[in-house]
Every structure is written in structure tokens, then in C-alpha cells.
Amino acid sequence: MAVIELTNAAGAVAPRRRRARVAAARVGGGIGVLLPILLLSSFITYSLGALSNSNPAATILGQDAATPAAVAHLNHVLGLDKPLLVQYWDWLSQAVQGNLGTSYFTQIPVSVSISQRLPVDLSIAILAVILAVILGGTAGTVAAVRRGGWFDRGLTVVCSAVSTLPAFVVGIILVVVFAVGAHLLPANQYVAPAQGLGPWLAHIILPALALALQLAADIARQLRTSLVGVLEQNYITGARVRGLPYRRVLIRHALRNASGPALVILGNDFPIMLAGAVAAEAVFSLPGLGQLLLNAAQSRDIPVVQGLLLVVSTFVVVVNLVVNTVLAFLYRSSEGAGT
Amino acid sequence: MSRRSRASGGSVLRLPSARIAVVILAAILLLAFFGSALAPQNPLGIDSNALFEGPSKAHWLGTDYLGRDVLSRLMAGTRLSVLTALEAVGIGLVVGAPLGVATVFLGRTFDFIANRVADALMTLPSIFFAVAVTAALGNGLVQAMFPVGILFIPNFFRLTRAATLDLARAQYVEAAELLGGSKLHVIRVHVVRKVFPTIAVATATACGAALLSVSFLTFLGIGVQPPTPTWGGVLSSDLNYLNLAPWAPFIPGALIAVTVGALNALADAYRDKTGPGTLLLPEADPVSKTHATLEAADARQPAA
Numbered sequence: 048m049a050v051i052e053l054t055n056a057a058g059a060v061a062p063r064r065r066r067a068r069v070a071a072a073r074v075g076g077g078i079g080v081l082l083p084i085l086l087l088s089s090f091i092t093y094s095l096g097a098l099s100n101s102n103p104a105a106t107i108l109g110q111d112a113a114t115p116a117a118v119a120h121l122n123h124v125l126g127l128d129k130p131l132l133v134q135y136w137d138w139l140s141q142a143v144q145g146n147l148g149t150s151y152f153t154q155i156p157v158s159v160s161i162s163q164r165l166p167v168d169l170s171i172a173i174l175a176v177i178l179a180v181i182l183g184g185t186a187g188t189v190a191a192v193r194r195g196g197w198f199d200r201g202l203t204v205v206c207s208a209v210s211t212l213p214a215f216v217v218g219i220i221l222v223v224v225f226a227v228g229a230h231l232l233p234a235n236q237y238v239a240p241a242q243g244l245g246p247w248l249a250h251i252i253l254p255a256l257a258l259a260l261q262l263a264a265d266i267a268r269q270l271r272t273s274l275v276g277v278l279e280q281n282y283i284t285g286a287r288v289r290g291l292p293y294r295r296v297l298i299r300h301a302l303r304n305a306s307g308p309a310l311v312i313l314g315n316d317f318p319i320m321l322a323g324a325v326a327a328e329a330v331f332s333l334p335g336l337g338q339l340l341l342n343a344a345q346s347r348d349i350p351v352v353q354g355l356l357l358v359v360s361t362f363v364v365v366v367n368l369v370v371n372t373v374l375a376f377l378y379r380s381s382e383g384a385g386t
Numbered sequence: 387m388s389r390r391s392r393a394s395g396g397s398v399l400r401l402p403s404a405r406i407a408v409v410i411l412a413a414i415l416l417l418a419f420f421g422s423a424l425a426p427q428n429p430l431g432i433d434s435n436a437l438f439e440g441p442s443k444a445h446w447l448g449t450d451y452l453g454r455d456v457l458s459r460l461m462a463g464t465r466l467s468v469l470t471a472l473e474a475v476g477i478g479l480v481v482g483a484p485l486g487v488a489t490v491f492l493g494r495t496f497d498f499i500a501n502r503v504a505d506a507l508m509t510l511p512s513i514f515f516a517v518a519v520t521a522a523l524g525n526g527l528v529q530a531m532f533p534v535g536i537l538f539i540p541n542f543f544r545l546t547r548a549a550t551l552d553l554a555r556a557q558y559v560e561a562a563e564l565l566g567g568s569k570l571h572v573i574r575v576h577v578v579r580k581v582f583p584t585i586a587v588a589t590a591t592a593c594g595a596a597l598l599s600v601s602f603l604t605f606l607g608i609g610v611q612p613p614t615p616t617w618g619g620v621l622s623s624d625l626n627y628l629n630l631a632p633w634a635p636f637i638p639g640a641l642i643a644v645t646v647g648a649l650n651a652l653a654d655a656y657r658d659k660t661g662p663g664t665l666l667l668p669e670a671d672p673v674s675k676t677h678a679t680l681e682a683a684d685a686r687q688p689a690a
Contacts, residue, residue: 087506095522211647213598215605216639219625223632319511326513329606330625340514341606344521352518360509 077368085364089142092356093135096349138353147354152346157354160339165358167237167335168324170247174255175262175320176313182259183266187309188302190267191274202267209264214323218257218330225253237333254327262316266309274305307374314370321362404655407648414645417461418468425458429615440633447637451627456620456634460641463615467604470531471596478538478592483585485539486546487578490554491569504540512537512599520608527600527609527616534599538592542585549584553577583656590653594646601642617642 122128126137138148147157190199209217240247277283278301286296325337336355343351398404417424426446433453440448447456489497512534519533520526553559554577562572603609604618612619617638624634 083502084505084509087502088509091506091510092518095518098519098522207647207650208643211594211643211650212639213602213642215602216621216635216642219621219628219635219639223628223635227628227632321511323513325606326602340517341608344517344608345525347521349521352521356510356514356518359511359514363509363511 074368074372077371081364081368085361088360088364089139089357090135092353092360093138094131095356096353097131097134142354142357147357148350150343150351151348157351160351161336161354161358164334164336164339166239167328167333168321168337170240170251171254171258171324171327171333171335172317172320174248174251175258175324176317178255178259179262179266180313183263183309184270186263187267187270188274188297190271191278191305192297194275199271202271206264206268209260212260213326214257214261215326215330217260218254218327221253221257222330237335250333254324254331254333257330258320258323258327262313262320265312265316269312270305270309273308274301277301277305310370310374314367314374317366317370319363321359398655398659401655401659403651407651407655410644410648411652414464414468414648417464419465421461421464425455425461427455427458429454429458429462430613448631448634450620450623450634451630456637459615459620460617460638463617463620466527466610466614467597467600467617470527470609471593471600473528474531474535474538474596474599475589475592477532477535478542479585479589482539482542483546486543487550487573487581489543489547490550491573500543504543507537507540510537513602516599516603517606517608525609527604530603530609531596531600534596538596541592542588545584545588546581549581550577553580587653587656590649590656594649594653597642597646597649 119128126134129137141148145158147161149156150160153160186198186202190196190202193199238246238250283296283301286300287293321336324335325340327333328335328337329341336359339351340355342348343355399408422429433449435453439445439453442448445455445457447460450456450459485500489500515537516530516533520530523529523532559572559576562576563569567575600616601618601621604616605622606618607622610616610619621635621638621642624631624638627634
């Protein structure tokens with residue numbers, strides 16, 4: 048312990064440069080670990096096409112034109128006659144440059160259809176995270192501050208009830224209450240933010256809320272537990288004794304140190320939110336990635352399916368890296384503040 | 387050990403929440419096996435004179451848009467939903483748990499590879515992956531739940547590995563080895579039995595998650611042809627007629643929620659009774675939920 052403090056003190060000569068170096072090393076190390084993972088998961092994704100016993104060339108040509116010679120020719124053009132590893136490498140080197148191939152059926156480039164639909168899911172997912180942080184953060188903090196009170200006990204019940212309700216059921220409840228019952232908000236369609244922020248928000252607030260509830264419950268539960276632990280620490284009493292206002296102690300001393308585990312949950316769940324947006328899309332019939340995936344799966348449009356999986360899993364990995372880096376910083380700076 | 391575990395098993399059932407959960411789950415299992423036979427009416431029987439009826443003596447849970455009896459459809463749909471959920475959990479448990487124990491004893495290379503494969507699998511969101519696999523393997527619920535099971539493997543693997551790692555370092559395991567117990571004997575008697583409660587709780591939680599996945603997949607229309615009744619299917623058909631019958635989706639929704647809630651309550655009761663510290667679970671220690679990449683990054687460069 049003493050040694051650590053000594054090195055900290057020695058390093059404090061140029062804290063900013065040192066911190067930058069640590070950050071660079073951490074991000075670099077993270078990428079070093081993540082690249083093989085991405086390579087492996089993209090290979091799993093690509094092999095899906097090889098697993099399928101469907102014959103894309105025959106499907107594209109249609110029943111009449113699918114003579115063996117024509118099928119063989121098209122297979123050659125599509126590169127489907129090469130060994131799996133060669134195909135994978137071709138696909139991956141194209142994908143890195145942003146070319147995910149074209150759909151077998153619509154002939155639209157996969158990257159174009161994905162980038163058309165990604166804003167829908169991203170708006171829902173980001174708004175859901177914001178809502179979850181506000182709802183969960185407030186609820187967790189209030190419950191921890193008023194520990195054992197009616198709000199605290201009620202929150203426990205609500206959280207365990209919410210954890211049994213999947214997002215699509217919550218979505219349906221919201222539709223029934225706000226769209227069918229009260230006619231307050233639209234229950235379907237998507238409006239791009241370019242056509243006005245108000246309509247955009249009105250169309251995504253219900254799907255986002257449906258998605259946010261579960262995460263909010265997780266955050267509230269976690270924040271309550273860790274905040275209760277932190278509020279019992281001596282340094283909180285110390286800060287109060289020194290005459291700092293309670294609000295300042297709560298936000299700058301307690302919440303900052305207690306938010307770590309809740310942030311971990313947030314970081315783990317945010318990528319899943321993108322996939323969870325599929326549920327919200329289905330209930331509110333929004334034209335997002337989920338709809339694209341479902342249509343592609345039904346018509347066995349393998350390039351679209353592969354491209355979607357690659358994009359989503361890359362997203363998961365990148366967000367995880369970002370969250371882990373941020374977390375490492377938070378813990379580091381709070382350590383520094385403590386000693 | 388065996389006496390203690392029996393005692394703790396008994397005391398779990400002394401909790402009222404656990405008892406209610408067990409009764410609910412027994413009823414669901416009964417429906418899974420005999421649901422179609424017990425259904426009061428034909429789940430596929432169409433009655434154009436009784437559309438969107440509310441609960442009545444003839445139709446306890448009302449009728450749907452074709453006048454079919456909702457209670458019968460839910461009862462008949464239980465089997466497919468429950469069995470495919472068990473399929474997914476079974477795959478995860480049978481592959482993941484033994485690997486988690488084995489990896490601790492098989493050396494660092496194996497451990498490293500297994501962990502990286504688990505990392506890679508964890509980047510694939512389960513519903514996305516499940517739908518994608520149906521594109522490759524064909525549209526069936528058994529096919530769709532297979533990838534969900536594959537994605538359960540890293541969960542079981544991680545939990546079992548963490549619990550085993552803890553135990554493998556315990557002094558009594560060392561003592562057993564020093565007393566001349568063979569490796570297999572030590573693993574079987576001193577490690578696996580102790581890891582068992584962790585796996586049991588993880589299995590209950592995974593069953594809940596799998597049921598949610600099945601419901602969602604059938605809700606999306608993956609894996610089943612329209613007349614076949616499933617929990618999610620009943621829910622999605624109600625969705626098109628919200629203006630006519632706004633209460634209808636709450637019945638299958640409540641059924642799903644109650645079943646998942648019962649599984650979670652059972653897991654919670656078992657966890658509480660076995661006591662904190664004996665079990666290594668994500669809820670007990672949220673930081674262990676951190677993506678393994680952080681752990682790996684930390685291992686590479688020690689803190690401070």
C-alpha cells in the first residue's frame with residue numbers, strides 16, 4: 048500500500064501526461080484483446096451462410112433459368128465456389144472498407160439498407176438509455192437516501208415486477224394506455240428528426256420507454272445497494288462534519304463513488320439495447336434493423352443477415368471498450384481523490 | 387455435505403415465496419405435458435359468432451379475433467414454449483457447466499482459448515443471432531432456440547468457472563490432494579458438489595430468460611406456422627386488434643410474467659437461503675458482470 052502511494056506521489060509530477068499515457072495504454076490493450084474477439088465472432092457470423100443448405104444462385108435465377116451451368120456460373124461470380132476461409136477473408140476485407148455486399152433479392156447494397164435503418168434504432172436506444180439513467184438514477188438515489196422508507200420498499204417490489212416483464216409486453220401496455228386509451232401519442236410509424244424534433248420525439252418516446260424500464264430497474268437496484276454502502280463510510284460522515292452541505296456530499300462524494308457498478312450495468316446493457324430495439328420496433332411497427340433482419344431471415348437473404356450481425360456485434364464490442372475505459376478512469380480518479 | 391445440502395433444500399421451501407413459485411412452476415409443467423389434453427375446447431376451433439368476447443362461463447379467458455378460446459390456446463401452446471426453452475437451457479448447461487469446471491484443471495492454454503471463445507459469443511445479441519440462424523437453418527422454433535442455447539453457454543461457463551476457481555484454491559481441496567486423493571476424486575467430491583448450488587440458481591434464472599426469448603421469437607412469428615398456438619403468438623395476434631379488445635394482450639403477458647417471476651423468485655429464495663458468499667452470482671457482485679475484456683485488459687497491465 049505504502050509503495051503504491053509512493054509511486055503515485057512520484058508520478059504526480061506530470062499528472063496530465065501520465066494520465067494520457069495510461070489512457071492510451073489502456074485503450075491500446077483493450078483493442079489488442081478485442082480484435083481477436085471480433086475476428087472470431089465475425090467468423091461465426093460468416094459461417095452461418097455456409098451452414099445454410101439453401102442454394103442462393105438457384106433462388107436468384109428463379110426456377111426456369113436455374114440450369115446447372117447458370118448456377119455454377121453465378122456461384123463463381125458470387126465467389127461461393129471458393130473454400131470457406133477464402134470466402135470469409137474476401138468478405139471481411141471488403142467489410143472493413145464498408146462494403147458488406149449486396150442483397151440477393153433487392154440488389155441494394157447491405158451497407159445502404161443498414162445505414163438507412165440504423166438511425167431508428169439508435170434514436171430509440173439512446174433515448175432509452177437517457178430515460179433509464181434519469182429514472183433509475185433518481186429512484187435509486189431517493190431509495191438509498193430514505194432507506195427503509197415507503198419509497199424504498201415500493202421500489203423493490205416494482206423492480207422485481209419489471210424484471211419479469213419483457214420489453215415487448217411493456218410496449219404493448221404503453222400502447223394500450225397512451226395510444227389506444229388516451230390517444231395521447233402515436234403508436235406506430237417513424238419520423239426522422241429532420242422533419243421536426245417534436246414529431247420525432249413523439250414517435251420514439253413510447254418505444255424508448257418500453258426499452259428503458261428494465262434497464263432503469265437494474266440501475267435503480269444497483270445504485271441503491273452501492274449508495275447505501277457508500278453513505279455508511281467514514282469519509283461521508285467526515286465531509287458532513289466539516290460542514291459541507293448534504294447535497295454536495297451526496298453528489299460529489301457519495302454518488303461519484305457509488306456509480307461504478309451501475310455504470311457497469313449500463314455499459315453491458317447498452318449494446319443489448321440496440322438488439323432490444325427490435326422488440327420495440329415490432330410492437331410499434333417501426334422500420335428499423337429488426338424489420339430488416341426479419342425480412343431477410345424469411346427470404347434467406349444471407350448477405351443482409353451477415354452484414355447486420357457483423358455491424359451489431361462490432362457495435363457491442365466498441366461500446367464495451369468505451370465503457371470499460373471510462374470506468375477505469377472513474378475508479379482511478381476516485382482513488383486519487385481518496386488518498 | 388450431502389446432509390447439509392438436503393437441509394438447505396428443505397429450508398428453501400419453508401419460504402412462502404418459494405412455495406408459491408414451486409406450485410406455479412408445477413402447474414406450468416403439468417400444462418406442458420397435458421395442456422392439449424386438458425384444454426376445455428379445441429384451441430384451433432373457429433367460432434365466427436363469438437369474436438373478441440370477454441371472459442365468460444363458456445370462455446374463461448375470452449376469445450380472440452377468430453373466436454378461438456384463449457384459455458385453450460394458451461394451454462395448448464405451453465408445451466412448445468416450455469420445451470424449447472428447456473432445450474436452450476439444456477444446451478447451455480450441458481456444454482457450459484462441465485467446461486467451466488474442466489477449464490480450471492486443464493491448464494492455461496485451454497482456459498485462454500475457452501475464455502476468448504466465450505468472449506466472442508457474448509458479442510452476439512441473442513435475438514439477433516437466433517433470427518439470423520433461422521435464416522441459415524430454416525424457420526423452426528427448435529432451430530431458433532438452438533442459437534439461444536449456444537449463447538447461454540458462456541453464461542454457464544463463466545459462473546461455473548468462477549465458482550470452481552474459488553474452490554480449487556480452498557485449503558480443504560489442497561488437503562484432499564495432499565491426503566492422496568486422485569484428481570478426479572477431488573474434483574467430483576470436493577469441487578463439483580460445492581459448485582452445484584451456483585449452477586442450480588443460474589439454471590433457474592436461465593429458464594426465465596429462455597422463456598422470454600421463446601415468447602419473443604414466437605411473438606415475432608419466428609419458428610411457428612400461424613394456427614399453431616404459442617404464448618407469444620397469442621400475444622402478437624392480439625396486437626392487431628387493440629382498438630377492439632385492448633385488454634386481450636394482458637392475459638398472455640401476465641402468464642409469461644408470472645412464470646418468469648416464479649423462476650426468479652425460486653432462484654432468489656435459493657440464493658438467500660444458501661447465503662451470500664457461498665454463491666457466486668452476477669446479482670451478488672455486479673462488477674463480476676463486467677465484460678471479460680476488462681479483466682483481460684487489467685491482467686495485462688496491473689493497476690497502479
